[in-house]
Amino acid sequence: MKVPCSAIVIGAGIVGASTAYELALRGLKVTLIEAREGAGLGTSYANGGQLSACEVAPWAGPEIPALILRWLGRDDAPFRLRPKMDPEQWLWLLKFLLRCRASARAERIPPNLEIALLTRARLAAYERAFAEAGTPLDFQRKEKGILRIFRDVHAMKEAERESAIITRMGLEQKLLTPAECAALEPALGSAMQRGDIAGGLYAASDSSGDAHLFSRGIADGAARLGVKFLSNTSVTRILTDGSKVRGVKTTQDAVAADAVVIAAGTETRALLGPFGIRSYIYPLKGYSVTLPAPEGNAPEVSITDEERKIVISRLGDRIRAAGQAEVGGYDLTLEPARARSVLDALEGVLPQVGPRREEAGFWCGLRPMTPDGSPVIGEVPGISGLFVNSGHGTLGWTLGPGSAAALASLICDPAPQPTLSPFSISRF
Template identity: 70%
Template structure:
């Protein structure tokens, strides 16, 4: 069987690798010059099974109104003359209910735990071959900090759901937060920490390094990697896809997987599919870690709406959500707002601010916060694995496993129906 996989971000690379493990002949197609150079390049770095709840929730409409007109707002809407944007926004607002948010936690969590399992298997496989899958993995958990008693109570209620589903979390006092991560001592002294949730089994790492090394491993297993290759469309007739039209010509395939991130919608629209995937722009800043007082544990600051991860000798902070189309212009004010949030939480970082490197990317988001995985009927051999939003790193390997099982005729390890495109 020949399978073409479109997109070499975390999800596409993992899909190609999982198919190669099953003996499939795979061609991986990527517009950039290498793997993990788009949305997967400089994300927040968290492998966060305990933070898989969707963004949409009852507090979001009020926050959007409060932040209207602010250049540094954590959430910004830039209206476009784009029907897809307005349809997505309407669906997103319809999901801003507590019941809708809780409905999505179990399937997302199962997928995150499968990702953990598969990544451990990848690392074991590398060791057996005398190699190392080295992506600055830091197995020190994730600490969510809250600035108000109300936020602590909301976090505790979510913790109960996670506990019922078998994932360990610990509710912490402000002093216990600092014992877990001493770099937060000044935030405690300023009275900015009302409590926290610690997920000891979560981790962090560099998604770009992971994507690059897994792509190299896939090539060693026979995957053909076509970088610098633009996909111009899908060749479909008589209820099947027969190949992918590219800048290098048509790539013949027995099956095609679209894992093109924010570009997924444009590829599938000519075939009549509405994916409900829309780009949400995010920003990150990476800078050298301060000596002696840099965080070791990955942090989610719920008040400032940023995540922070230690990647080797560097720190990365990521945040911001802008629903404004496909524009990848890096706006200095919004990029600097992430840096300002980082230095206000961790003042010891401020002396390194002049060495900050800024980045922005488009997260492929669905309205309900879960990816779209599965076959795209009525085309019997066209598949989608996209729409992971902020959770591509957390859900990618699990998603790839489910889809590879589906393509190869096996029984997927999890129920795929919660991720079907038909749910919309």
């Protein structure tokens, strides 16, 4: 494949901004196009903040169908289905349910982990390069690890068995008693005393940070490398000449390029539709709540509460909790009851946040999810120069920079590393 001279990246979230930066590093003339007024204002804006290489297993698993039935009718259900007259929704659900097998989940862990480890390496490289240039990349990274807490011993043992795949790939995780969980993170003391913690699984090498700040910072870094950023600009059509990409048509003008990367999250489906290609990327609505950190007893370690299905991260002087998954189309209406359920879950883990409830800020976003829990990364079959880097779901922060580097390598290098065959759109 001939190495392109110019590229367009559609979408300036974590994935798109990182892709633009990686392509610019390799000498391409890059245009980054974003429908909003700046970088990181969509799904990347207020996510859970975890960089969780040790939690890259897909959602689909043998326990999920029973949990969905158990949660039916609950406003605070961690997973909710809102049926639509949309064949894409039902096709996604069918493929998701077919993946609810232990073997299918295990199959996706190694390729996801390889990209997650590449993210770690690329983040370290970015931070060094930005610091050397005198423009530090500050995204409030906290390298205190991630602690998964369990209320049920059986669930903890299952998670420990599943983590063996990750351990074999070189990442250590430690099983902790309830007392050890509270010793590691004193903010969990009251939860431990109430008997809410049966144990924990601690990944010391994981970290957390603000994905929105990162997206802005890496987009600024891309601009310093010569990337042209078109904000408040929507792509209406991808332009081709036969089976070769020629650029895009936008709400402002046409932009020409040798390569086009769709990193547009839930908008990927619409952009591929005219070519008769299904992305199998569907939106799952999630919620987050952000509030001031309580004085004196705020967590330093990022927490995943497996019972309440939320993640909690300390971002500077703020606490953020994120959770919920709703298969209900593209509606971005923030439902107060759903949003408050995340705050209630946070207070259930950390009652010390209670006095700051009135200062809570709520947000919802659409995660671009594939049925098998891995993103789509690679060239679109039959259309030379058209690439996809989308569908990261809850792992956008964990896999984003790594998938950007891997795709840039595929586009620009004669011997790309790592192989992206597990992430091909053809796998569906």
